[in-house]
Every structure is written in C-alpha cells, then in structure tokens.
Amino acid sequence: METIEHPRLMHAWADRVRAAGLRIGFVPTMGYLHDGHLSLVREARQRADRCVVSIFVNPLQFGPSEDFDRYPCAPERDAALLREAGVDVLYRPTAGAMYPEGFQTQVAVAEVTKGLCGRSRPGHFAGVTTVVAKLFNAVKPHVAVFGEKDYQQLAAIRRMVADLDLDVAVVAGPTVREADGLAMSSRNANLNADEREAARCLSRGLRAAQQAIAGGERRAARIVERAREIVAAESLAGIDYIELVDAATLRPVDDIRRPTVLAMAARIGRTRLIDNVILPGRELEG
Amino acid sequence: METIEHPRLMHAWADRVRAAGLRIGFVPTMGYLHDGHLSLVREARQRADRCVVSIFVNPLQFGPSEDFDRYPCAPERDAALLREAGVDVLYRPTAGAMYPEGFQTQVAVAEVTKGLCGRSRPGHFAGVTTVVAKLFNAVKPHVAVFGEKDYQQLAAIRRMVADLDLDVAVVAGPTVREADGLAMSSRNANLNADEREAARCLSRGLRAAQQAIAGGERRAARIVERAREIVAAESLAGIDYIELVDAATLRPVDDIRRPTVLAMAARIGRTRLIDNVILPGRELEG
Numbered sequence: 001m002e003t004i005e006h007p008r009l010m011h012a013w014a015d016r017v018r019a020a021g022l023r024i025g026f027v028p029t030m031g032y033l034h035d036g037h038l039s040l041v042r043e044a045r046q047r048a049d050r051c052v053v054s055i056f057v058n059p060l061q062f063g064p065s066e067d068f069d070r071y072p073c074a075p076e077r078d079a080a081l082l083r084e085a086g087v088d089v090l091y092r093p094t095a096g097a098m099y100p101e102g103f104q105t106q107v108a109v110a111e112v113t114k115g116l117c118g119r120s121r122p123g124h125f126a127g128v129t130t131v132v133a134k135l136f137n138a139v140k141p142h143v144a145v146f147g148e149k150d151y152q153q154l155a156a157i158r159r160m161v162a163d164l165d166l167d168v169a170v171v172a173g174p175t176v177r178e179a180d181g182l183a184m185s186s187r188n189a190n191l192n193a194d195e196r197e198a199a200r201c202l203s204r205g206l207r208a209a210q211q212a213i214a215g216g217e218r219r220a221a222r223i224v225e226r227a228r229e230i231v232a233a234e235s236l237a238g239i240d241y242i243e244l245v246d247a248a249t250l251r252p253v254d255d256i257r258r259p260t261v262l263a264m265a266a267r268i269g270r271t272r273l274i275d276n277v278i279l280p281g282r283e284l285e286g
Numbered sequence: 287m288e289t290i291e292h293p294r295l296m297h298a299w300a301d302r303v304r305a306a307g308l309r310i311g312f313v314p315t316m317g318y319l320h321d322g323h324l325s326l327v328r329e330a331r332q333r334a335d336r337c338v339v340s341i342f343v344n345p346l347q348f349g350p351s352e353d354f355d356r357y358p359c360a361p362e363r364d365a366a367l368l369r370e371a372g373v374d375v376l377y378r379p380t381a382g383a384m385y386p387e388g389f390q391t392q393v394a395v396a397e398v399t400k401g402l403c404g405r406s407r408p409g410h411f412a413g414v415t416t417v418v419a420k421l422f423n424a425v426k427p428h429v430a431v432f433g434e435k436d437y438q439q440l441a442a443i444r445r446m447v448a449d450l451d452l453d454v455a456v457v458a459g460p461t462v463r464e465a466d467g468l469a470m471s472s473r474n475a476n477l478n479a480d481e482r483e484a485a486r487c488l489s490r491g492l493r494a495a496q497q498a499i500a501g502g503e504r505r506a507a508r509i510v511e512r513a514r515e516i517v518a519a520e521s522l523a524g525i526d527y528i529e530l531v532d533a534a535t536l537r538p539v540d541d542i543r544r545p546t547v548l549a550m551a552a553r554i555g556r557t558r559l560i561d562n563v564i565l566p567g568r569e570l571e572g
Binding site: 007011015019021100102103104106108109111129137138159162164166167204250 | 445
C-alpha cells in the first residue's frame with residue numbers, strides 16, 4: 001500500500017491509473033477505522049480495479065464547541081487495517097496541504113443540509129461537501145462509497161455530485177452494527193461503560209418504530225413517537241432530534257407512502273451519536 | 287466540429303480523449319464571440335491537442351435587475367467562427383441540463399469576490415464559480431483559458447482551482463482592444479453610436495494613469511485620480527469604481543510596489559463596462 005500526502009501527487013497517481021484504463025474506487029474517512037469502514041472498502045474494491053482510502057480529520061466540518069480535539073485517532077492501526085484489506089493507496093493529506101494560507105472557497109448544498117443535523121451543527125455540511133469536493137478532485141475516482149449511517153451526509157454528497165456534474169458514481173453502504181444493535185462509529189470509542197450501555201437506546205428506538213410499521217402504522221407522528229419513548233426513557237440520553245423525512249429531499253413527511261428515512265441524533269454524555277433506518281415507501285392501506 | 291449538449295455526453299467525450307493520451311484545452315464563454323474570445327481559443331489550441339469551447343449564458347451570474355434578458359446572442363455566427371478557428375467541440379448545454387429541478391449547490395470564493403464588481407453585483411461571482419466548476423467537471427480540461435479583461439473573475443477562478451485541488455492549469459489571455467482602445471466585450475453590441483464614442487473613456491482613463499506611472503507616480507490615490515478625471519469628464523459615463531488593488535488578493539493598495547491591477551467599471555447608458563490594466567510591481571524611488 002502506497003501512502004500519498006499531497007493533492008498534486010494524488011493527481012499524478014490517478015492519471016497513471018486512469019491512463020492504464022483502470023477504474024478507481026474511493027472511500028473517504030476520518031480514520032479510527034471500524035468494520036463499517038472496512039465494509040465500504042470491500043464495496044469499493046468490488047466496483048473498481050484500484051482502491052483509495054483517505055484519512056483526514058477535517059477541521060472545517062467541526063463547530064467551535066465540537067469534538068475536533070478529541071476525535072479518536074490511531075494512524076498505525078488504521079494503516080495496518082487498510083493494508084490487510086487490500087487498499088492500494090492511503091491518501092493522508094496534511095492540514096497544511098488541504099487548507100493553505102489564503103484558502104477561501106466553499107462548496108455548499110442548501111436544502112438537504114438545513115434540517116436534522118444541520119440545525120444543531122451550522123456549517124458542518126458545508127465543511128463536508130467542501131472537503132469531499134477536494135478529495136474527489138484529488139483522487140479522481142470513478143466510484144465513491146459512503147456509509148448510510150451518515151444519511152444526511154450521503155444525501156448532500158449525492159446532491160453535490162449531481163449539481164456540479166461530477167463524474168463520480170456515489171454508492172451507499174449499509175450501516176454496520178455491533179452485536180447489540182449500536183451503529184458502528186469512531187465516536188463510540190469516547191463512551192464509558194455506562195454510556196456504551198445507554199447508547200443502545202438509539203437502535204432500540206429505531207427497532208420499536210419499525211415494529212410499529214410492521215404492525216400497520218403509517219403516520220409519521222406515531223412512528224416518531226414510538227422511537228422517542230424508548231430514547232427518552234434512557235436517563236443518560238439527550239435527544240437532539242428524531243424525524244421522519246423524505247429519503248431524497250430530507251423534508252419532513254406526514255406518512256411513509258414514499259421512501260423515507262427515520263433519523264435520529266442524541267447525546268450520550270458528551271458524545272453525540274446518530275442513527276437511522278431507511279424505509280421503502282409503503283402505500284397507506286384501507 | 288462536434289456539438290455536445292449534455293454533461294454526461296461531455297464526460298464520455300473527455301474520457302475518450304484522455305484515454306488516448308491527448309490534452310484537452312478549454313475556453314468557457316457566454317457566446318456572441320469577438321476577437322478576444324478567438325485569441326483565447328488560439329491560446330488553448332497551442333497548449334492542448336483538443337479544444338473545447340462552451341457557450342452558456344449562465345442565469346446564476348446575473349442579478350435580478352441585470353441584463354440577462356438582453357445579453358446579445360448569435361448562435362449560428364458563433365458556431366461558424368469556432369469551426370473556422372479549429373475548435374473540436376462546442377459544448378452548449380441547455381439551462382435545463384445545467385440547473386434541473388432541485389439544483390441547490392453553490393461554489394463560492396469569499397475574499398477576492400468582495401470588492402470591485404462584487405460590491406455592486408452581489409451573487410455574481412458565486413454564479414461564475416459555480417458554473418465554471420460545473421463546466422470543468424463536465425469538460426475535464428487539462429488547461430483552461432480566461433481573459434484578463436474579467437480580471438476579478440480570473441482571480442476568483444484561480445483561487446477556486448487552488449482551493450478545491452482541481453487539476454486544471456488556468457491560463458490568462460491578454461485583453462484584446464478595438465483600434466481606439468475600447469476593450470472587446472460582447473456587451474459593446476448594446477452601445478448606440480454616442481455611447482460607443484463615450485465608452486472610449488475607460489481605456490483613455492487607464493492610459494492616462496499609466497502615463498502618470500511612467501512619469502514616476504507610485505501613489506495609488508494619485509494614479510486612480512488621473513483615471514477618474516478622464517472618465518468623470520465623459521457626460522454619458524457613470525463610474526461604478528476605479529481602484530488600484532493587489533493583483534492576487536484584490537485588496538486595495540497604497541502604492542504600486544507589488545504587482546497590482548488598476549480596475550474600473552462604469553455605466554455607459556444602460557450598459558455596464560469593465561476594463562483594467564495589470565501593473566508589474568515597481569519599487570518606490572528616492
């Protein structure tokens with residue numbers, strides 16, 4: 001596995017690979033890798049001839065009171081995991097190469113970033129779309145794989161790719177969960193034992209909502225309420241939002257006739273976690 | 287010459303050309319071509335194996351009270367000129383292909399777009415950088431050529447390319463002028479005979495300022511004042527701005543020690559014209 005640290009060297013690698021007629025698959029990450037990331041890497045490898053993974057903890061997407069300074073980090077372990085997973089290039093640009101003196105350009109997606117996490121994390125998604133645009137321009141992938149756990153991020157990137165005529169196929173990888181249901185996240189490392197136990201309430205809330213749907217419930221308010229009861233019962237959890245939204249526009253919906261997403265964010269101690277389930281559209285009966 | 291009207295078809299063409307190991311040169315325009323555009327085409331052809339010219343009158347970069355509806359247009363004449371100039375592809379996307387329902391992404395450069403034209407044309411440069419990002423992503427050029435007449439646009443695009451790690455070499459082509467000094471612009475077509483005569487004041491003002499510099503003047507205020515006297519003496523002209531700014535940051539400067547640009551905008555009747563001269567840095571003497 002080759003490590004590349006500068007956009008210009010990444011360009012040169014990508015040009016060589018493309019000139020040889022090979023397809024480039026790409027998985028952008030912030031490191032501290034877990035099985036969720038590795039499942040995205042497998043997906044990228046299946047869809048391309050060469051696989052690039054980036055590790056860059058992007059300061060632009062953290063608010064001033066957020067956890068940039070305590071975002072977990074294990075560079076040697078990450079590199080070993082990626083080597084083992086058959087990754088060809090680890091793209092690990094320095095902050096100085098990414099945001100040199102005078103940097104002043106922003107890529108922003110307006111509508112899909114307004115609600116959900118966008119409400120409590122102003123500027124977060126502009127930071128995400130800006131850095132992903134940079135990473136795409138550096139790596140020149142044919143296909144890029146993102147996790148469905150960060151559903152709003154996925155929707156923003158799909159929108160950006162369509163709107164900016166980027167020639168990149170965006171593929172979504174399903175959320176990978178721990179045995180007890182907790183969605184894998186690098187931030188889970190910041191939970192203590194009690195918080196780790198409490199964090200189960202997110203996936204339990206989603207499961208309860210899905211059971212309500214399986215029992216015939218179609219109304220958004222009732223579905224959300226089922227999830228909310230579970231999370232609210234957990235004393236260590238503080239709900240940021242639980243919402244049922246259209247799967248493409250992320251606008252709130254009244255029922256689940258179209259494809260929707262039940263998305264939630266909650267603080268467990270100092271750690272903010274997100275989770276969601278994607279619901280295929282179901283006709284209202286009767 | 288091939289005409290391509292959709293980003294996805296443009297991608298396919300660009301991939302074929304790049305796979306053949308050929309370099310793509312690109313000149314984005316809004317059509318109604320003049321010798322200034324054609325000089326940029328010659329530059330692009332010299333620097334690449336294939337030449338793409340786009341014609342797209344971009345609604346995003348016109349304010350609500352601006353001249354989008356009366357921007358001059360001559361599609362058949364333009365196509366003939368480009369064919370004659372040896373252009374390989376005319377990329378002429380439709381507005382529907384560029385901004386379909388749900389479009390919501392913006393690429394914006396903050397600092398260099400604040401002053402000069404940015405003050406009287408809010409949103410203009412975000413429209414420019416957004417459409418140029420789209421055009422770059424569609425055409426995948428190795429090199430793109432922009433006119434120095436639109437100096438602030440050139441500075442914004444250079445900044446965008448650097449900030450977003452775009453693998454495109456941006457080349458500037460010198461302003462081409464009519465025999466009497468008027469900078470060529472598609473908008474000159476909107477001038478009546480009296481206005482056309484009056485429009486000479488812009489380049490005359492710049493020339494007067496350059497003469498002052500040749501005579502030893504280094505102070506920005508005096509240099510600007512020389513240009514302003516000339517333009518203000520023209521009764522049909524309304525000055526928007528005349529400023530001496532740093533050539534890279536576009537911040538106002540006090541003298542011309544570093545490379546600077548003397549830039550101006552003025553309304554001649556209903557037509558807004560711009561012009562500038564680029565001044566190499568000169569040490570203050572004595």
